[in-house]
Amino acid sequence: MKKKFERFVGVDWSGSKGRCHKGIQVAEFSEADAHPKLIPPREGKHWSRSGVIGYIKSLSDRPTLVGIDFAFSVPVPFPVSTLRDPRELWALVDKICMAAVDDDIREYYGGPVWLSDQSPFFPYVRYGQHRGDKFDGKLLRHTDRACRPRAASIYKLMYSQVGRGSFAGMRVLKSLDEWNGLVVWPFDEIDFNKVVVVEIYPSAFYAMADCKRPNPEKQKREEVDIVLDKVLRRFNVTCGYARPLSQDEIDAYVSAAALAHLSKETSAFAIPEHLRETVAKEGWIFGIPTGGSP
Numbered sequence: 001m002k003k004k005f006e007r008f009v010g011v012d013w014s015g016s017k018g019r020c021h022k023g024i025q026v027a028e029f030s031e032a033d034a035h036p037k038l039i040p041p042r043e044g045k046h047w048s049r050s051g052v053i054g055y056i057k058s059l060s061d062r063p064t065l066v067g068i069d070f071a072f073s074v075p076v077p078f079p080v081s082t083l084r085d086p087r088e089l090w091a092l093v094d095k096i097c098m099a100a101v102d103d104d105i106r107e108y109y110g111g112p113v114w115l116s117d118q119s120p121f122f123p124y125v126r127y128g129q130h131r132g133d134k135f136d137g138k139l140l141r142h143t144d145r146a147c148r149p150r151a152a153s154i155y156k157l158m159y160s161q162v163g164r165g166s167f168a169g170m171r172v173l174k175s176l177d178e179w180n181g182l183v184v185w186p187f188d189e190i191d192f193n194k195v196v197v198v199e200i201y202p203s204a205f206y207a208m209a210d211c212k213r214p215n216p217e218k219q220k221r222e223e224v225d226i227v228l229d230k231v232l233r234r235f236n237v238t239c240g241y242a243r244p245l246s247q248d249e250i251d252a253y254v255s256a257a258a259l260a261h262l263s264k265e266t267s268a269f270a271i272p273e274h275l276r277e278t279v280a281k282e283g284w285i286f287g288i289p290t291g292g293s294p
Helices: 049-057 086-098 142-146 162-177 202-208 221-234 247-262 273-282
Strands: 007-012 025-030 064-068 182-184 195-199
Touching: 007 247, 025 247, 049 162, 049 195, 064 247, 086 162, 142 273, 162 182, 202 221, 202 247, 221 247
Parallel strands: 007 064, 064 195, 182 195
Antiparallel strands: 007 025
């Protein structure tokens, strides 16, 4: 790639109900800056998913790489055999949700995907007391298995936001995809004239620095600061933000730095031949090595 990105954005995500979410955090980093900076929402105290859509659309003034923390697809085979690619998957997820009459649906909530027994995903998920007859917690994408630490199944909705955030995120991708200024990697070729969006997994960024994801609610501030400093040094960045930070703010902050550093590697956007067919449907987490079979 002859051109290069000039701005890097890390987005920590949430699939919770409601309009605005403290779990959504956004950080920006430009190479001209000494360190990333947290970006407040344009309206209100917390970001909304529709607010993130508007923000991403505002970034087309210069080459920008955006990493968002949710799964862009599901493992193959898809629950619906007629689906040919992730864009059809996003459209189906959105259609399932739009059939519900709920204010949260307009804010890209994905609940009907796993809550409705009419959803084709319902047999595959585990949520609350429901365990679908096709649920398999080990059903992972190739990229999930390649992660260190290994990513959880998108269908495992009991303890984390992974699945909930991902189905909400697919609705956001479907909305953004209607805008001509977007590239979604690895499904599209990189185009520096458009905003490039990639899937990220912040826990993997900490692992690259031999660290575990810090938790300010359970760890002392000094312990969190040590981890934050170490992982940022791994990506050649210093922390210039007032502390303490929340876990979600740290994830966004670290992600912006990691995107800037990892995108310089010559293999950053390369998909080897033996993975191309799988990646075309399942996607790939940016920064996770693709060399060799997962």
